[in-house]
Every structure is written in structure tokens, then in C-alpha cells.
Amino acid sequence: MVSTISDIAKIAGVAKSTVSRYLNGGSVSEETKKKIQSAIEETDYSPNPFAQSLKAKKTNIIGTVVPRLDSYAASQTLIGIDEQLKKANFQMLISNTSQKIEREIESIYSFAKQKMAGIILLATEITDLHLQAFADVNVPVLLIGQEHKDLHSLIHDDYHAGYKIGEYILEKGHRKIAYLGVTEKDIAVGVKRKKGFQMALEGRKDCEVRYYETEFNIPSAQSAAYKIINEFKPTIVVCATDNIALGVHKVAYVMGLTIPKDLSVTGFGGYEVTEIIHPGLTTAKFFYKEAGKKAAENIIDLINEKQLDQLTISKFEIIERESVDNLLKGTL
Template identity: 25%
Template sequence: MTTIRDVARVAGVSPATVSRVVNGLIGYSAETQRRVEDAIAQLGYEPDTLARGLRTKQTAVIGVLAPVVSDALASEIMSGVEAAARVRGYSVMLGRTGPGSTFAPGYLRTLRTYRAAGVILISAAITPEMRRALGSGIPLVSVAIRDGQRFPSLAIDDEVAAYDGTRHLIALGHRRIGLLAGDPDSVLVNTARKRGYLRAMSEAALAPVIAHGNSLYDSAPPALADLLARDAGLTAVFALSDEMGPAVVNELQRRGRRVPDDVSVLGFDNTRTSQHVHPALSTIAQPLERMGELAVERLLTDGLPSTGPVPRILPHRLIERGSTAPIRPARPNPPRNKEQS
């Protein structure tokens, strides 16, 4: 079995230098790094992260748990996590936990056994059960969801963001604005966004119209049908995810309604999917990649405590694209010809 001493001998450096290169630390030249990496490739050396974890009580691994809320949202947060982890010499282990974080405690127990350096939870609240499964010695932070009274988190202010989005549609002249909300059981995100919408509608003395999907693409067409059954004359729809937003655009067009001429559509998140529809989706942008980067920084640099509320509110912004426009006069019904009379 190849050891770190074998790599050091072939590379002509000390075992300590090999260790620094393997762990992405500083203190060596580019030439030294090249020699060590060549020796590792030549000998087929694989660092024993578990053995190192037993010595240091920590492995160079960050766990990320991503409930199935939005593949696009989780993917963009993961891009930030992986970039920040790589710079610091850490690897990332991803676990998909299913709706409601069903499998999260099991993953957390595995990461505890593996002596992970920290765990990032995407779009899910940190529960007491999760905290017990992970133990008190490993930092845990939640991203894209917040509850400042209970757990450390990095997120935007969802209520203010939804308020701003609704106010934007009102400023465009829309008065019949439907909300396509997410899972009604999602108290920390969906309920906060609904509060923002309802506050803006109330201030403008407008009647709210709300239907629920589950934030995913396939849930949007039936939810839109429900919304239109409540008010067939809606001139704007605010979809609270960028997976539902494109589905709304496509379904409206299938029904013969032009976007944005007949109905404006606003999304939420600014994932890449928001631009993969025609017209491109106007949306409320979350700094998703930056959230991932900051989560790694807080776990590894700031010494984030494993318990106690340490929320950080990040800025959101409105991105206007082709799916929203000022309200336009309704199209007149086409004249009936004599044969139709």
C-alpha cells in the first residue's frame, strides 16, 4: 500500500509538504505542487481521510443535504459550495433527502461517523432530531430558508422579496394578480412569501387570488387551472419558484393567452431555468451561488457554533425580462360574421 512517505520520497519533499499539498494548504511553490501531484499520479496514492479524521477528529469533508424542492435551486447553491470548498482543500458529499427531509437524520448520522467538518442544509429547517443525529460538535447551517429564533441560516427576507415582486406588478398597472404559491406546509418560506403578497395587495386595496403547487414544474399547470377558475380575468401571475414560472408561461400560451400581452408572469429565485422559456422570465433573484460560498466560509472560517440562532439576511433583487409588461387594454372580441349570426 502506497503511503505518504512513498510520495514524499518520489517527489523529493517531506511528508509534511505532501500533506499540505493534499489538503490544499499553503507553504509550497508551484513546482513543488507539480512534483507532488506527479508522484501521487505515478504511485496511485489515495489519502486515507478516515484515518486522518481519527487523528484530527475531523475529515476534509463537507456534507450537503438537499431536499427535493427545486433541482435548479439546489444545483446553483451547490456550485457555490463546491467552489468555496475546493479552494480550501475540502470535498463535498451530497445527499438527496426527499420531501420533508425524510432521510436527513440518517445522512447526518453517517456524516457524524465520518467526522465531517460541517454540514449545509439546503431549503430545509434544522430540527432537534437533525441536531441530535449530527451531535453537538459538528457545525450545521441552513441555506435559502431562515428562522432567526431557532437555527443558524443564510437566506433572503422572503416576505419582503414577495412584497417587492407584488408591488412591481401593481406598479405596472395590474390589479388582478394571482399568486401561485408553493407547499402550504412550508411555513418558513411559502408562508413568508404569501404574507408579502397579501400585504402588498392589502395596501393597494386589491383582492388576493391564491392557488398552491409544490414549487416543481409539473405542479404548476393544475395549480394555474385552479387559479384561473377563481378569476379568469387575471392579468398577472406571480409564481413563487422559477420551476413553476416557466410552466405557467407555457400553460398560458397553450390556453391561447399571450405573455406578457394578456398575462404578465413573475417568477422567484433567478435560477438558470428562468431564461429557458420564451419570453424569458422576470423574477426575484436570490444570490444562490453566493449563499453556497458563504455557507462554507461560515462553517470553516468563522467558527459557526453548532447551536443558537445566527441568521444572516442577504439582498434580493428584481430582474425584469420579457414575461412582464405594463397592463394593456383587453383584446376586443372579434366581430361575428353573418354565418355565425
Template identity: 45%
Template sequence: MYRKVTIQDIANMVNVSKSSVSRYLNNGYVSEENAKKIKEAIEKTGFETNFFAKRLKMKRSKLIGIVLPRIDSVTVGKLLTGINSRLEENNYQGLILISNLSIEKELENINSLYQQGVDGIIINAIAITKEHIKLISRLNVPMIFTGQKSEFVNCIKIDDYEAGRIMGNYFKEKGHKNIVFAGVTEEDKAVGVERKDGFINAFKHNNQESSVNFVETGFSFEKSYEMAKEILKYKPTGVVCATDNICLGILRYLHENNIKVPEEISVAGFGGYDVGSVLYPTLTTIAFDYDLTGVKTAQGILDLIEGKELEKDNEVTLRLVERESVRNF
């Protein structure tokens, strides 16, 4: 039966200690005579092809840890596609851990990946808390965040405030006055604060008698469907959803209750999901290039591993996609 060659096997073959073999693999001091014997034994047995032997000798695992908040998300899927494409080009592999929208789990996952010896860690963060900053300050491994931003860590992310601002100006130009913003908790600074604030500030600027009410729906289709009744209590002319996925739940509720979009109420979102182009009516949205964000994030972690500074130009293009779900008011 085939058995993998171990460090102990090499040590026994050349009559040296196991620690001597380990030092050789890790570029430590070994006498010239023993180094020659160990090298010959490795070549003879094929031990050099063992992943962990290579890792020790190169001081690189060729693994990048990736911490994701959830896996059942269109945006996460596109982000991961971009990350993976750039890592593969550079002969790296991703090791993925899921936090299930738990900050505590996210911190555990970062620490776990560090202990597994990855070369760098990408965090598609739920938030960047004081605990995050404390943890990464004591872990000696390159890290980069996406999805959230902080002056204390390396980040590459979409400009959520600017996305909100674009949508706010759009609804103002369409003549709307009474909007409900359907969104998420402010614990999520990017989507729950920046995106919402960008919209409200732009929409209300020089727009007399305008109002924006907020209804918390969370990210899920199911929860947004449940909260649609609460949204309608404000009698809005339009509903702006923090993500396209939130729009799907609200549109379903409106359809079931024979409320016509956009004739009776306008609906728009953020994300640019493909499904928005096949809905009826088709969905107006701010399209984000999550794939490109993933590529830039992966390149960022590779640069940090090589001791390079992050590129200053890390902006990702935002694009208003005007379709059928919003009308002039």
C-alpha cells in the same frame, strides 16, 4: 500485485502493536523510541500519503458533508457551484447526499455524514424542525443551514420575505387588484410562508379592493401545468409564482389555450433563472444570487470549523428583473 500499506503492516515492520501506530497517527502518546521507528517505517513505505492516515494525524478529514433536498433544480445547481468553488479554494471536498424532499431522509443524511467523520455539514434544508434541532444539539460537528432559517441554528439564506415584498409592491404599482399566488406547502417556511406573506402584505397594503388567492402547485413544472386550470377559475389579472419553474408550467398551459401573456394575464416568478430571458414573452422575476449564497455558506462552515464566528453581513442582493410578462392594468 500492488497492495496498500496498512496500519498492521507498519506495526509488523517495527515490532509494535497496531494500537501504538494508531496512537502515533492520532497524536497520542508513544515512546520516543517507538515514535522514531514508526515515523521511519511510514516514510519508507509511503503510508503517510494515505488519506486516512493524514486524516488521523491532522484530526481533519478535509471533507464537508452537503445535504441537498433534490439535485434536479436550477437553484440547487447554482448553490452547489458556489459552495464547491469556495471549498476547492481551501482544499476541501464536498460529500453530497440527497434527501429527495423528505424531512426524515434529510435527518438520516445529517446523521450519516456525522458518522462518516466529515469536518462540517452544510444543509440546504427542506425545513428546520424540532427533530433537526435535537439532532444537531447532540452531534459534535459544525453545521450551517441555508434555504431555511431558525434562531437555534447557524443560517445563511436569502431574505424571502423581502423578495415577496418587492414583488407585491411591483404588482400594486402596476394597478393589479386580483392576483393568484401559485406556491408550495407551508411546510417550507422560506418559500411557502415567507415569500408568500411578503407578497400578500405588500400587495394589499393601501390597495383597496385587492385580493390574493392561493393555489398550491408544488415545485414541479408538471404539477403547476396541471393546476393552471384551477388558477384561471379565479379570473386573476396576474399570477405570481413562488419560483420561476412554476411559471414555466403555467405559461405552457396558457400558450396551449391561446391565453395571451401579458395582454390577458400577467405572470411573474422568483429565482432569476436564465431560461426566463429566452421565453416568449420574457419573464419578469426577482433574481437571487444563489452562487453567492453558496460561497457565503461554504465560507461560513469553514469559519465555524476554525472556531470563528459567522460574518454578520451575510445578506445576498435581491434584484427585480422587469421583462415582458407583466403589464399595467
């Protein structure tokens, strides 16, 4: 049976408040200390670190705000954060906001009231409300996934990943290209990936490129894919995320198209499922778990008031699989 402060107080013959004061380093007489310590040893009592932190002036808990939990990128990032925080004797408390900005703002204020040592926000968009909340709470804050000039941020190299994907498909001979992106409110995914891609294709008069927009989920991507394939008939669809690419992949199958012979597809992310599906998806792989670990290190440095670069950029790698046809084969 788990022992409590009440059990310790009863055995030691003191008030619960006295036990609580002792556990939190408050003033207690030497005689009382011995009684409490003896009771703790007798019951093998282990203090609740979360409860202790809430009573302390400075906690060891990092509040982490997540837009959605059913995301490979988010879950891998959280695993990395958690593993690294544990090594440094910190804990993580998660708030899932279901992609609602008002809940993100509420979580920031709530974490501050709970005396979080720092706040990590896996951001999709930074609004004036976010900036006001960060200013109000006066708690060290780190963004993951988005960059802001007034905040410490850790981002993936979306621009150069987009550029490399653009270079790659050109090298494979694709000239009739559809780019299926997301809202430009998301600067990282919606703007930077597309801009990098556009820069790789800049000045290519031999290319016909059309840009489309969808949501992050697979059903929305499927709806967009039907329209793109029927109206434009591209040789390749470059997708802003792996989930979007999976939606296109499914539509191609339903329409009787063979990947990559009839339609090539690429993504961004490097989700595990992209290796399992057939054919495997060519994608720009981001290292989410490693980014999470680095984010944990950065927030601890901010808490300890150590010097830290305003921006940290996580690496990427182009993973070449079977989903992109080489249209130049046999022409060299």
C-alpha cells in the same frame, strides 16, 4: 497504475499498519520514516485525502445535505459551496435525500459518524427531529434557505423579494391578481415570500387577490394554473418559484393565451431558463452560487470557532423582462 499503501509497505519492507501510522503522523522510527518516504517517492504515491480524513481526529470534509439534486437553486448553491471549500482545502460530501425528512435525519447522524468537520443543510423545513439530531451529533451546523433561532443560518431575502414583486405588479396596473404559492411548512418560500407580497398589497381596496397553493414541480403547477385561469381569470399570476411560473407559462400557451397581453406571469429564483424562454420571465433573482460561497466561509468559521452572526441574508434583484404587461400604459 495507481500505487497503494500495500505497495509502499512491500517496497519499504514494513507492515501496512506502519505505513498507515506514518501517513497519519503517528510514531515511527527515523530509519523507518526514511524507508517509507523513499518508497513513496519511488512510486509517486499520493494519499487519499478522504480516507486520511476519516482516520484523523478532525477531518477536512463538510457533509452537505440536499433535499433534491434536480433543482437549479440547489445545484448552483452546491457549486458555490464546492468552489469556496476547495480554496480553503476542504472537501464536500453530498447526501441527496429526495425530499424525505427521515433521510435528512439519517444523513445528519451518518455524517457525524464519519467525523465530518461540519454539516450544511439546504433546508426546506426544520422539525423537532432535526433539532434533536443537531444536539446529539455536536457538530457545527449551518442552515441554508431556512432560519432558526437556535442555529446559524444563511437565507435569501424572501420577505423583501415578495414585497418588491408586489410593488412592481401594482405599478404595472394589475388589480385582479392570483398568487400561486407552496406549503407553509416551507417558511422561506411558503410563508415569507407570500407575507412580503401581502404587505405590499395591504390596504389596497381596489385589488382582488386570490391565493392558491401547489407543489414545487411543474406538472402540479400546470394543474393549478388551469383551475386559476378558468375560475378566476386574473390579469397576472405571481408564482412562488420560477418552476411554478414555467408551469403557468406552458398552460397559457396550451390554452391559446398570449403572455403578457392575455396573462402576465412572474416568478422567484432567477433560473437561467427564465431568460431563454419567450417571452422572458420577470422574476426576483436570488444569487445561489454566491450564497453557497458565503455558506462555505461561514461553516469554516464555525469549525474554527470564530465569531459569526447567527443570521446571514443573501441579496436579491428584480429582473424585469417581457412577461408582465403594463396595464397603465396610455393612461398617464
